[in-house]
Amino acid sequence: MKQEQGGTMISVQDVSKTFTLHNQGAAVIPVMEGASLQVAAGECVALVGASGAGKSTLMRMIYGNYLSASGRIMVGEVDVASAEPREILRLRREVLGYVSQFLRVVPRVATLDVVAEPLLAVGVTAEEARARAADLLGRLNIPERLWGLSPTTFSGGEQQRVNIARGFARQYPAMLLDEPTASLDAANREQVMQLIEEAKARGAAIIGIFHDVEARDRVCDRAVDVTGFTPAKVA
Amino acid sequence: MKDMTDIGTGPLLRVEGLAKYYGARVGCEGVSFDLYPGEVMGIVGESGSGKTTLLNCLAGHLAPDAGQVLFDRAGQLVDTVTMSEPERRMLSRTDWAFVHQHAHEGLRMNVSAGGNVGERLMGLGARHYGKIREQAVDWLGRVEIAEDRVDDRPTAFSGGMRQRLQIARNLVTGPRLVFMDEPTGGLDVSVQARLLDLLRGLVREMGLSAIIVTHDLAVVRLLADRLMVMKSGQVVETGLTDQVLDDPQHEYTQLLVSSVLQV
Structure with a gap:
């Protein structure tokens, strides 16, 4: 799907x-009420709010693994x-x-x-897919000797990088990123920042959760505070 | 290829109001759904929930008491419940396949591995021995059984190998729909993982549709696109697999999901 720069994607x-x-x-x-937000092609929007405010919940609703009670996504x-x-x-594919x-x-x-x-x-x-996978694993500093092994035995940081490589293998027009830089060292964090910037440059609409404020400030164009979507407490 | 799940194409299987009773007891009741080409649907529920009864009704092993099981044949949905016995038998030798939980129910234990795979081809009229053997060896390779085992009988195989042999026997004729009854049940965990990987690859490469009955939520998480949750013969919840597992709506599904250590 070709996406016009600036058109609403999400x-x-x-x-x-x-x-x-x-x-x-x-x-x-x-847990949520009146949640509204728009993300344009080429834009990255951060979801912010205290832990438990519903950032991940909203993200899962957009991905479709949580059902919405009302509204449109x-x-x-x-x-x-x-x-x-x-x-x-099909949307996810x-x-x-x-x-x-x-x-x-x-x-x-x-x-x-x-x-x-x-x-x-x-x-x-298969050949093209593996070449792209190898390129990403290389960029994210997963040693080539590990590529033939199952990632289930890898360290937390390595698994996270494999997950990121998998997420960026396809050039999706829309992406959801849940703490993509958590538990990464400076070099790998920089690689992930660049992957996000490249995705934006080719027109991807991105919603991200970043506790890493520096990373958020660098890649996100604006922030949406989900605290505003918290329902008033029922007495 | 997964792209075959085009929104434009019609369903491969359409089930309407299917019911089966054992006397006054409900086997399954009021089951309706569509399955599209390339889709894998999981049916979960505890023992006695009616999932195996349903699978057997769908596959023509049991005669349902009500309802239709419509299957796509050259763009036309044909009711397989009312078709003649020889027609239905032909269907289960060509477009359909059935993988049993216990491999020995789906294999001929006193016939060689190659013979087990070749037999299904011969059932479709293949007569050239060399070609049959060649295809059998090719399929044994695809399910990771070494060529030097082609003349061994399944009695000499491990549980995991038998299950892979059963899958080769079923898929050699290029079916479009595969019914699976607890395909990884009774296998130890590492063997299960290997079988799951194999099944996923085959489903993707052959563009297969599959209906998988299991009580193992971890298996459907990895294999199924969609889920149907059954309790006491009724479907209580349906949806996208990760949605049903992550945000279950029905009381019974919530109990089922929360009872598992980790899925």
């Missing part, structure tokens, strides 16, 4: 979210809040990338293939 419109805990007396917990032409599973699957904080993979798959997988899923040849 649009969250008056979204709310409640959790109903059936096994705890069916307690209904409103447009990513490209798909309303994630109401789309069928297969529409969301072709349009919307997500770098989560945790790497979740089939245990014995080699790191190179873990990173190449998003490319294989859209029909890129």
Whole structure:
């Protein structure tokens, strides 16, 4: 999908979210209300707010692994809040990338293939996909001798870098980044900053959570405080 | 290829109001869903929830008491419940495949590994021995069984190898829809991982659709695009796999997800 620089790519419109805990007396917990934000192509928006304010919740709602109670979440032409599973699957394959904080993979798959997988899923040849994966793993300083091993045995920082490489393997028009620089040293942090800047330069719309204020100030064009989306306490 | 999940194309399988009763007891009831080309759907629920009954009704192993199981044939949805027995048997030899939990139910234990794979080809009329053997060896390779084991019987294989052999036997004829009943059940964890990786690769390369029955939420997390949660014969929740697991809506699903150590 070609994206015009400056056109709205992600649009969250008056979204709310409640959790109903059936096994705890069916307690209904409103966690978000009136959440709205827009992200244009080529723009990076930071979600800010205290821990527990709902940054990750909103991000998961945009990715579609949390259901929205009301409102619309447009990513490209798909309303994630109401789309069928297969529409969301296609959106994730072709349009919307997500770098989560945790790497979740089939245990014995080699790191190179873990990173190449998003490319294989859209029909890129194995050779081309592996070349791109190798390039990213190299940039993120994962030693080549580890590429044939499963990342499940790697250190936390290494897993995080594999996760980032996988997230950036495809050039998605929209991306969600959950703490992409956490637990990285200065050199790798710089690489991730550059990957984000490159993605912005080619027109990707990005929403990120960064506790690293310096990183946030460098790549984000503006911040949205999710505290404003917290429902008034029910008495 | 995954791109085959085009929004424009019609469903490969459409199930409407499917029900099966054992006397007064409900096996499964009111089950309706569409499955599209390239999609993998997981059916989860505890023992006795009706998931295996449902799978057997879908695959034509059990006659449902109500409902339709419509399968795409050259762009036309055909009801497989009402079709003739020989027609349905032909379907399960060509477009459909069934992977049993216990490999010995899906294999002929006194026939060589190569024979097990070749037999399905011969069932479709292949007669050239050399070509059948060649294809059998090719498929054994794809499921990571060494060529020098082609003449061994499955009785000499480990549990994981038997399961991979069963998969080769099923996929050699290039089916479009694979039914799997607890395909990784009873295997130890490292063997499970290997099988999951294999299945994922095959589903992607062959553009297969699959319906997988399992009680293992970690398996569906890695393998299934969509989930259907069953309880007492009813579907209580459906949705995208990670949505159902991360934000379960139904009381029973919440209990199921919170009962697992980590998925």
